[in-house]
Amino acid sequence: MGAIEDIYEDLETDVPEEEFRKAVEEKVEQMGGLADEETAAMLLAHELNENEVNAIADIEPGMDEVKFLAKVMAIGDLKTFERDEEDEDGRVINVEAADESGSLRLAFWDGQAVDIDEGKLEVGDVLRVKGRPKDGYNGLEVSVDKAEPDDDATIDVEPGAGSSIDALTMGQSDVTLRGLVLDTDTIRTFDRDDGSEGRVSNLTLGDETGRIRVTLWDDRADRADELDAGAAVEIIDGYVRERDGSLELHVGDQGAVDEVDDDVAFEPDADPIAEVELEETADIAGVVRSADPKRTFDRDDGSEGQVRNVRIQDATGDIRVALWGDKADKDIAPGDEVLAADVEIQDGWQDDKEASASWNSTVVVLDDGADLATGATGGGASAETTDAEHAGLSSFGDGADDADTDNSGDGAAAVSAGTGDTSPDGGAQSAGQQVEFTGTVVQTGDPVVLDDGEQTMSVETGERVQLGQEITVRGELRDDRLHAEDVF
Template identity: 60%
Template sequence: MGAIEDTYADLETDEVSLDEFREAVAEKVEQMGGLADDETAAMLLAHELQDGEVNGIADVTPEMDEAKFVGKVVSVGELRTFERDDEEAEDGRVLNVEVADESGSIRVSLWDEQAANAAGELQVGDVIRVAGRPTDGYNGVEVSADRVEPDPDTEIDVQISDTYRIEDLSVGISDVTLVGEVLDTDAVRTFDRDDGSEGRVANLSLGDETGRVTVTLWDERTEAVEEFSPGAVVEVVDGYVRERDGSTELHVGNRGAIEAVDADVEFVPESTPIEELEMDDVADIAGVIRSMDEKRTFDRDDGSEGQVRNVRLQDDTGDIRVALWGEKADRDIGPGDEVMFTDVEIQDGWQDDIEASAGWRASVVELADGATTTVSGDDEPSENAETGLDAYADGTAPEAASNDAGGDAADSADTDGDADGEDVEFTGTVVQARDPVILDDGTETMSVETDADVTLGQTVTVRGTLRDDRLDAEEVR
């Protein structure tokens, strides 16, 4: 083969045939006035053809002058017309097509004659080759197509589905229909737009058997947070997926909808064990509430009043203080309830310990008894497994809690280790009702030797002598 044929073979392209490539090389040589031979002209053309090629749709960025990629059509919109600025010009036509590959998805806009032709021919499941100009669109990166050609010989491993599951969502997908259970709702927030109008935004958390996602509602769609309560099953229609701070979110604007449906959805919580949490993590944690402090209010720098309530959450691996901010401090939860806190930020806490902060991005999900606790040691809880605080009522509280009971209690009582002990008074919530009784005041635990009849979740005050990290109660009230 000659230089032209060798260069063409290296291209591995279907955009032009070999004969078309030869003609283009001849034109390039003529354009350059003899400054380039066939080999040089062929290499220049090859570079032009390859410019903009991406490995996957996820690599397309708005900064690119042109992008070329292959993808599978996952949805075809309606052909729409619009008036151009030139009143004498014919109406324009546009067709939006959702295209995906294994790396992600993107919206492709076809215009005028190309849009009209595609509206009658393009089908979901077709594989097409696209060349066009990327832009930063309303739903993320979009491509305004210059050329669209069928590519039936290329295989794209993308699932085509009318209804998505949460695990199927990826950044850039639009026209999403998804059914899920409402796990939590947030308050509506307002903001000022650049044009001076007021916008509204709110979040709710949805779950299904494959995971959990934050749904961001805009303007009129924010009414859903007041219409639906946790436990309701809803269908999101015409949503679109965006990324925020590294997390995938499903957005619903005025073109979308969220409606109640009669369907069975099972949310399976997945959380990070408390003992594995590290500073600066953003995590989902789940367990049993062992104790809850009184709600506190404070003044913000802008003069408004804020509020916070601390709870202590325990799972099979340890326990952690969780700070509930704003309206989350008003949630009707208490000792013995099994809950999941999502998107909490792990921060420095009291006495060099870590704690979890549940701010506006976090959700509070109330779980069924037994959803987070197992006491049999098996992967599945046994038929007689105890749940809630009862799961920790056998004298084998997690090691972290037991250590707190010894070290922190001794420090707070300022004991000197003498056999005579130290007189101590301690108030806390009963988190273990058997021998020994264990109390928790939100910052530390105390092992108590007593014959008094106490119940899980009860708040009691004990007074007695602290010896060897255990309080020998003389009075329980």
């Protein structure tokens, strides 16, 4: 076998060998004798393979033409449409296809569409596709110029299988996903270019592999009002987009969000509070030590805003979290176990770090006993890991050595506001004892709650204090509260 035959055999092309040989001769003539037949054949082979991609994940909208392998996952219905200035209707059928890296939609036209509708293509077939990619309504779409079955190729994906959050990829469409509703937002309206009004809402979904923001459009936007946190749902016919560097799952009028009677696990993976850095986005989780009343304020545009501060502690430290907008209305109280995800770490009062939970953050009150493995990839911390590596809620459970708990085994006792179980120096306190306590005001009102970085103290006082102010109080401890006689 000669060099040209060897090069042609290695090609995966639809060009017949006779045409390839003719093109080689033309290339030699075109180059004026600067290349022999073998060199010309190699140049042509490179040109023919130029549009070949290794995986669906490598395909981007706007590419002129791509060639790739994909497995048929689902076949849609044949649709007809009127063409401009033509008597005959056009026909199209959409096919969902995938490989190990992702999925997309294939659009087959006219004669090809009719053949598929007549049963000449089946779910599970592997196709060698040539077509033009674009950004379609439901994600990445390829308008197919040519597609042929490849019986020898193997793609390790199974039709009909549901997805998981960590397996979602940019451009994926026809997504089926089960998860747990962690948080919901209000419905918002906007004006479209055609003058009509659009509606959009969001919810946050979690499963055992992670969490994702879900955007619900128009009629589907109502689901954010209809679903409660903790509901198990199934997303049907979703599509994946990217926003601010993160993947989002979108659901339009063709999709659905159905509540299901199913147990869905969600295992939060949080950052140790002591290790968060300024200007970064972090996930923090722990027990609420104190919760301030909600405050309202006037924005520059005349509208009214609202904010509420809570302090969350894990085994490595604690941090103030500012809950903005609708998140200030959440029913959060001292002793609750909370996950605050996608919060921005900022400069707070007296150079202390503060976490800001805004519209794109997720704040979830977790069930008692939730397994929060900080820094882990799933499940609880092993016996060999340190508290700094795994600062989850389990660190406050029975027998925790490093947490400031009492001996009763009540995991949240030492971190709930106003317990008064320990004195500032760590010793036991008794009713009627005179106590002096210095700390920062983390809650105003009745009672005032002070935080010294290790514990909180509930204080009865008529003095006017401000959030973030550091004060010292002295008085008698009664009924788990310090009745202040002096405030300075």
